[in-house]
Amino acid sequence: DAKTTQPPSMDCAEGRAANLPCNHSTISGNEYVYWYRQIHSQGPQYIIHGLKNNETNEMASLIITEDRKSSTLILPHATLRDTAVYYCIVRAIYNTDKLIFGTGTRLQVFP
Amino acid sequence: DAGVIQSPRHEVTEMGQEVTLRCKPISGHDYLFWYRQTMMRGLELLIYFNNNVPIDDSGMPEDRFSAKMPNASFSTLKIQPSEPRDSAVYFCASSITGGAGGELFFGEGSRLTVL
Numbered sequence: 001d002a003k004t005t006q007p008p009s010m011d012c013a014e015g016r017a018a019n020l021p022c023n024h025s026t027i028s029g030n031e032y033v034y035w036y037r038q039i040h041s042q043g044p045q046y047i048i049h050g051l052k053n054n055e056t057n058e059m060a061s062l063i064i065t066e067d068r069k070s071s072t073l074i075l076p077h078a079t080l081r082d083t084a085v086y087y088c089i090v091r092a093i094y095n096t097d098k099l100i101f102g103t104g105t106r107l108q109v110f111p
Numbered sequence: 112d113a114g115v116i117q118s119p120r121h122e123v124t125e126m127g128q129e130v131t132l133r134c135k136p137i138s139g140h141d142y143l144f145w146y147r148q149t150m151m152r153g154l155e156l157l158i159y160f161n162n163n164v165p166i167d168d169s170g171m172p173e174d175r176f177s178a179k180m181p182n183a184s185f186s187t188l189k190i191q192p193s194e195p196r197d198s199a200v201y202f203c204a205s206s207i208t209g210g211a212g213g214e215l216f217f218g219e220g221s222r223l224t225v226l
Contacts, residue, residue, distance in 0.1 A: 036215075043115075043202050043217025044154070087154075098144065098167065099215055101154035 004088045009106040012082075018075040020105050022088030025069040031092050033064060034099065035073045037084040044087065044101070047073065078109045113137075115218035117203050123224045129191040132221045135184055136205030144215065145178055145188050146202040154202075160186065193225045 005023040012018040024033065034049040048055055048062045050071075055062045061074040075082055087104040116135040124130055136143050144159040158168040163180045171178070175194070180186040190197050200222050204215040 038154075041220075043204070043220055044215070045217070046214040049214075098156055098159055100156060101146075103153055 004090055004102055006086075006088050006102065006105045008103065009108070011108050011110060012075075012078045014080060014109055014111050015077055018078040018082065018107055018109070020073040020075075020086050020088075020107065021070065022073070023070045024088070024090045027068050027090055028092070029068075031090045033062065033068075033071050034089040034091060035060070035062065036087045036089065036099075036101070037082075038087070038104070039081075039084040047086075078107075080109050080111065083107060083109045115203055115205055115216050117201075117218035117221050119221055120219065121222045121224075123226065124193055125226050126194055127192045128225075129189065130193045130197075130223060130225075132188040132201050132203075132223070134186045134188070134203030134218060136186070136203070137207075137216055138184065140205035140207045140216070141183075142206040142215075143180060143186050144204040144206075145186070146204065146217075147199045148202060148220075149199045157188070190223075193223075195225045198223055198225050 032049050032051050035047040036044045037047055038044045047059050048057055050062045050064055052064055052068055064071045085104040085106050087101050089099050118133045141162050145157040146154050147157055148154045155170055157170040158178045159166055160180045176190055178188045200220040202217050202220045204217040206215045
């Protein structure tokens with residue numbers, strides 16, 4: 001699976017959009033981009049995933065560049081409860097279900 | 112749905128003792144994963160099962176660690192003998208599909224402290 005690069009930390013004001021970037025320049029055509037988050041002391045939680053089209057669900061939006069070498073997770077209206085570590089993971093379609101977590105981005109939402 | 116259930120939530124033991132962590136996956140899920148999380152190494156995949164069969168145990172640190180899945184609704188991770196460096200939070204996760212849509216559902220973790 002391709003490697004991902006994320007900034008170690010980011011801040012965001014409550015109520016503003018949080019835009020979390022992820023680089024995956026070696027991604028191949030059969031690999032999806034997944035986002036999970038981990039709130040302190042809890043297990044990781046699935047947020048969203050995509051292949052090449054932009055995706056949106058009740059939690060977030062995922063924007064994938066046309067060349068698929070990077071993506072951005074958008075939390076449209078961040079709240080204090082969104083403070084967490086956010087993991088961007090690339091996984092091949094044909095691969096097994098295992099997910100390999102990197103170091104992620106620690107998002108701090110402040111009042 | 113109760114989600115993935117792990118027990119115990121907290122375990123404090125002394126070096127050399129046997130530790131058994133338990134996991135009940137979500138009913139109907141056919142994949143089960145054991146992860147370990149420490150400050151130094153982050154989240155590490157230890158082993159995972161498909162239909163109760165171990166598929167990849169390359170992340171198991173050493174022979175002191177063993178995992179079993181005797182049926183679709185139960186798995187154990189055993190450490191014998193335990194060492195202080197095994198102190199970590201151990202997460203169990205399950206998923207239902209083998210394809211790209213296979214979201215993993217995590218339990219709340221078992222925090223192990225080995226003195």
